[in-house]
Amino acid sequence: MFHRTRWIAAAAAVAIAGLGLTGCSSSGSGSDKGATVSYMTWESNTTNSALDKTMAKFAKSSGIKVTREAAPNADYAQKLASLILSKKAPDFFWCTTAEAQNLASEGLLYDFSSKLDSGSGLKASGFAPGSLSLWKSKDGKVTGIPTLANTYGFYYNADTFKSAGLTVPKAGWTWDDLYNDIAKLKAADPSGTPLINQWPLLTSPQGASAYSVANGGKPFVNSFIHTTKVQADSTFVDGVSKFAAAIKAGQMTNPDYDATNAMAAFSNGSVPLMFGGQWLQNFIAPNHPKMSWGFAPWPVGTKGNVQPIEANGVCSPSTIKNPDAVWKTISYLDTTGFNEAMKTNPVAPIAYTAGSKGYYASLEAAGDPASLSIGASAKYELAAKDKFVTEFLDPWATKAANIVTTSWNPALEGKTSVDAGVGSTVSGIKGLIAQ
Known part of the structure; x- marks a missing residue:
């Protein structure tokens, strides 16, 4: 693994x-x-x-x-x-x-x-x-x-997508496609969980940064390493708001979701869409899923294709x-x-x-x-030429994880406003850099 x-x-x-x-x-x-x-x-x-x-x-x-x-x-x-x-x-x-x-x-x-x-x-x-x-x-x-x-993307149940009248995800699909798909999948199965975030990258500050840059906004940090500036423009906040709305609607799992059995749930056909890394194939394939399934890369935005590195x-x-x-x-x-x-x-x-x-x-x-x-x-x-880093890489990275837990995640879960959560995350990491 x-x-x-x-x-x-x-x-x-x-x-x-x-x-x-x-x-x-x-x-x-x-x-x-x-x-x-x-x-x-x-x-x-x-x-x-x-x-x-x-x-x-x-x-x-x-x-x-x-x-x-x-x-x-x-x-x-x-x-x-x-x-x-x-x-x-x-x-x-x-x-x-x-x-x-x-x-x-x-x-x-x-x-x-x-x-x-x-x-x-x-x-x-x-x-x-x-x-x-x-x-x-x-x-x-x-x-x-x-x-x-590592590459990251979406494992999809092609049979479920077909029965819902949806085109399966593939290279070049967009963020709008993603949100449209999970909304329709949820409508088709109100009690189900259309998108399991098996790996926390998707709704993290890095994931929101990818959404922002792909849609014409600014990245969350000014440099992958040796960061000196943290920022959150309106496009970035819009990305976080979309995450929070999808979580509230039950279309996407929240940050506290226990993904222990996610791969088994996907393999047995009970989950139509799961976000994770390419290595999960080595756990899914041995389960011999009876449905047709596949893997699609990160969505593209209105301004370009930004993929993880x-x-x-x-x-x-x-x-x-x-x-x-x-x-x-x-x-x-x-x-x-x-x-x-x-x-x-x-x-x-x-x-x-x-x-x-x-x-x-x-x-x-x-x-x-x-x-x-x-x-x-x-x-x-x-x-892909345009990339985003999947984690903080500076010496303050461990402490930043605590800020994500106490400021970022509550905003995604609706326990506080998105503006407040993003604001406190930005100020908290700025403080770490200053130290």
Whole structure:
């Protein structure tokens, strides 16, 4: 399973303490051949097994020994924090954008700027629009390399849409289409829940920001990272008002909705529309839904197509002993390695475009409408030039979550006015930035 945030609190605490990271197993700075490169992931056993197989091929062809350090998925944060504290961090490790920003601010991560476009390995132009920029530090250093990318959209029950006289969602559908569809679905089934927000992104400040920009308004924050300004113009407020109205009408679930059984509800046909990430396919498909279903990307607005950008990545300690060997290994991983691993276990597309071929090939080989729609939606989202970030990435992000809970969510639920909720959210985050 592919998650976004793992160990930000632990990593930030270590970073603030200023502890050094030392690659634990790289050989000297001479030839790559004979070098040893260690890495650690948070992936499932299935994905790790696929990575082991492809890394074995790389080791044989390159002469670089690659070792994966064990890290149980549930204990990744504790494991990595322990390695950092003992100065035995691997040569590269899975991390989120927010985590990389925190560690980079303390000078603890290796700068890959000189490696990109060096003629050996990855090229900056090879990444999906917007993805690499999230991994740059405030002074322009490239302190992480994006890998597995999340795409977000709407799982739909095609049979229910057809019976309601609606066209199924697809690339290019609009925000107006979304609200029209959930209203008609609710009218057709007054006791049902037409749109389950399985992942909180849709009605978050980021989701409202996407609505605003796509419809000619301003974004909520002036920069994906290193934010200095927060704003909420009339178009942004209009987007929040639409969320609140849909929730009040029972057309969309509220922020406190327990989505534990959402995938099961969708799979058994009781929910016609569910918002979530592409990785949910790996939970829905095994349930063998009896209905025809598919996946559609984020809606477009009257002024353009704005799609989410979210990619986890890999980071290296600033003191790795053989950067060339590490870079060669990461470059292999982001291209051939992920192509092979995702072909056997399609978790997510890769931010480096050439590395997504295996993921798409797996979905195309499946051949069913659902798999094909997921692949098409992922390509569409990643290729979009205008993007919005799916979470706050600055050091104040954790505290901002509390503001969303106490100010933003009550406005969506009708417990306070939209203007008041948006206003207090803006002022609260402005206060965090000022601190």
